[in-house]
Amino acid sequence: QVQLVESGGGSVQAGGSLRLSCGASGSRGSMSSMGWFRQAPGKEREGVAGINSDRAIMYSESVKGRFTISKDDAKNTLFLQMNSLNPEDTAMYYCASSSAYLINNLLSPERYNYWGQGTQVTVSS
Secondary structure (H helix, E strand, O other), X not given: OEEEEEEOOEEEEOOOOEEEEEEEEEOHHHHOEEEEEEEOOOOOOEEEEEEEOOOOEEEOOOOOOOEEEEXXXXXXXXXXXXXXXXXXXXXXXXXXXXXXXXOOOOOOXXXXXXXXXXXXXXEEO
16 A cells, blocks of 8 residues: 655746655555656646656656656655646646556556545646
């Protein structure tokens, strides 16, 4: 079992920045891969960024160059630094972990076993 708790969401104006954090507890074996996903009202959940235990990273095209995923293994914490935010980034952001070692499908929600409750990010124009 893994428990994931996100924090750091909020409201920001376009062009601003936010840093999301995800505190993880539980079996390390269930955290071989971790990712950030988001879901806007009326839209499907989409992968934003993912990282595996060897720190291979994948970003969605919509955030590449603006968002940075990182993790602190000693503190069991996953981060998402979000810069140059725009209104299209408005969504509920979720942290997720997978017991699988993912490479090409780090952004596939169906490959993740555990999910946090989410943190809301709102970007105004």
